[in-house]
Amino acid sequence: MAKYLLLLLVSILGAAASALSRSCNQAYSVIDYGAVGDGDTDDTQAFKDAWKDVCRSSSCSPIIQVPGGKTFLLQPLTFNGECKPDQIIFQLDGTIKAPSDPNDWNCHGNKYCKQWITFDEVANLVIRGSGTVDGRGSTWWERHSSCKAHKHKDKRVCGKKPTPLEIAPTPMEFISSMPKHIFIDHSRIMTGDDCISIGDGSSQINISRIACGPGHGISIGSLGIDGENETVEDVHVSFVVFTETTNGARIKTWQSSAVKISNIRYENIYGTSRRKPAVHIACSKAVPCTDILLNNIHLEAVDDDDDDGDEPSAFCSNVQGHAMGHVFPPLPCLS
Structure with missing residues (x-):
């Protein structure tokens, strides 16, 4: 009798666990919307409607599904919080792409869009x-390169490139501003x-196994332009x-800022940079960067007609931290 009761209990617990798993990972496919x-x-609109249901879902970790084998054309849009679930999974297996012509972007009444997603x-x-x-950025790069002289001295007006993807005040180019508990993993990012880019108020950000380039590298900054008191x-x-990026690892705060940057780790970073310095850490004299670690870094220079020589360089100022293992190019300010 005890044996049968035990089997019944195991069956009940298994069914409960299965039901809990289903309730925690309820799927919302954009196709269904x-x-x-x-x-x-x-x-x-389908993405907006799917997100609306995901955001108010009673599931503890709902999944918004973008299925593979399909390409979804999206206008600029914002996925708004604050959402009910403890976690939201954005399962991207298909392709999402922007309109090919910048003039076709629906910017909600604004002439220029700052972000796409x-x-x-x-x-x-x-x-x-x-x-x-796929931000289809080549058309924006062409627009950005055509600058017109402004009537004031030393002023030029250029078309502005939008950033492809932004994560803003939130706990791919990726921009994060005031996020917490963000993991970016196993991604290849090619952007102009x-x-x-990690912005003001960011904390507990883990970035791992990334192929970056072409692009500007992975940056913290530029922070505190208006003297804000923030932390990263x-x-x-x-x-x-990094593959032929204009920079590799970069931290930049404005000299007048009160942005406090601490506990930053760059580890096992390799590749090539097209511009000097390959590593650039420039912090505020008023509030220096603290607890900065560089561990196993090797960035080579790529021949560029604009630069003399092919040796990469590094720059740092107002930084407290240390270097471990092999670090090239070396940073003289880190022990």
């Missing part, structure tokens, strides 16, 4: 999958700007390969 995925139809105040967001984020802390960047 009307997305077509043919690369020509505007699927923006924004996650705003979304806590514990996980973006994963084998898909592609920073591959990943607990950022770990590891196992990154």
Whole structure:
């Protein structure tokens, strides 16, 4: 009798665990909300509707699914928080792409869009999958390169490139501003700007196994331009390969700022940089950067007609920290 009761108890617990798993990972496919995925139809509204249900879901970790084998054309949009679930998983297995012509961007009444895709105040967001984020940036780069002289001295007016993907006040280029508990892992990022940019108020950011380039590298900054009192802390960047980026690892705060940057780790970073310095850490004299670690860094210079010589260099100022293992190019300010 005891044996049968034990088997019954195990069956009940197994069923309960299975039900809990289903309730914790309820899936919301954008296809079910009307997305077509043919690369020509505007699927923006379907993504908005799917996100709306995900954000108010009673599931502890719902999944918004972007299925593979399809291409979804999206106008600029924002995925807004604050959401009910403890965690949201954005499962990207297909391709999402921007309109090809900058004039076709629907910027909600604004002449220029600053971002294409924004996650705003979304806590514990996980973006994963084998898909592609295609900002189709080449047309924007052409616009950016055509500058017109301004009537004032030393002023030029240029078309402005938008950033492809922003994660802003939230706990791919990726921009993060005021996020916490962000993991960016196993990604290849090719963009005309920073591959990943970490902004004011960021903490507990883990970036790992990234292929970056072309682009500007992985940056913390430029912070405190208006003298803000912010913090950036607990950022770990590891196992990154840079390919002909204009910079590799970069931290920059404005000299008048009160931004406190601490506990930053760059480890196992390799690759090539097209511009000197390959490592650039420039912190405020008023509030120096503290607890900065560089461990196993090797960045080579790529021949460039604009620079003399092919040796990479590093720059640092107002930095407290240390270097471990092999660090090239060396930073004289780190012990």
